[in-house]
């Protein structure tokens with residue numbers, strides 16, 4: 001459903017995403033994992049059409065994003081890692097605004113907004129300014145705004161940030177149901193326990209390239225380790241020499 005073909009993004013001389021190719025199927029939850037600075041956010045922003053690739057292609061549902069930006073964007077709900085929200089809008093206004101951008105209007109919008117807010121127990125906050133929302137409440141609002149136009153594809157940069165355990169459970173169930181109904185989910189996360197229970201498959205990105213992609217079984221095969229958990233596999237695949245560094249730091253600290 002999402003096809004990335006030799007996607008490249010440079011910041012000056014620095015190559016943040018390096019000829020990255022990845023296929024994200026529908027009906028599945030795919031986790032994008034990788035060390036800080038590996039290129040996850042840059043990749044997700046290119047998929048969302050917020051950042052233009054220097055070369056390569058993003059295809060969504062068979063459409064080329066560069067050629068058909070509106071059609072591809074209408075298929076997509078995107079939750080950025082650091083969302084910009086107009087503080088002086090109410091939650092309801094923000095969702096109405098997003099729905100308007102997608103060409104929705106009328107009573108269907110109000111019904112959709114109420115359903116989304118109800119999911120998170122936020123109905124009583126509908127007419128409150130976003131500036132009065134807590135961190136987790138904002139995340140729920142942004143998640144709602146990514147869902148308001150009923151997209152077929154959800155792309156979420158760190159989905160669980162700020163969510164309490166009950167809300168995290170709701171989101172997990174929601175993503176599972178969304179994928180079971182044929183939707184496509186791509187999430188970046190550092191929470192490997194989450195990735196292990198939530199994701200059907202993972203792509204591990206390192207230095208702007210996909211180091212390995214597939215199910216847990218595929219990852220175990222790639223790391224030549226039949227029993228390993230995701231943390232061990234991640235560390236092996238991204239080659240973290242952390243133990244040595246911790247020991248030498250503590251030695252230095254006395």
Ligand SMILES: Nc1ncnc2c1ncn2[C@@H]1O[C@H](COP(=O)(O)OP(=O)(O)OP(=O)(O)O)[C@@H](O)[C@H]1O
Nearest residue numbers: 011014015016034035036037038039040041042043
């Ligand atoms: N606007 C920018 N200007 C210059 N360099 C950037 C910019 N945005 C990102 N980078 C660099 O590109 C690389 C990839 O960044 P990116 O944010 O995609 O990483 P990430 O995998 O999302 O990391 P994290 O796990 O910390 O969120 C990093 O080295 C980062 O410093």
Ligand SMILES: [Mg+2]
Nearest residue numbers: 040041042081
């Ligand atoms: Mg990031």
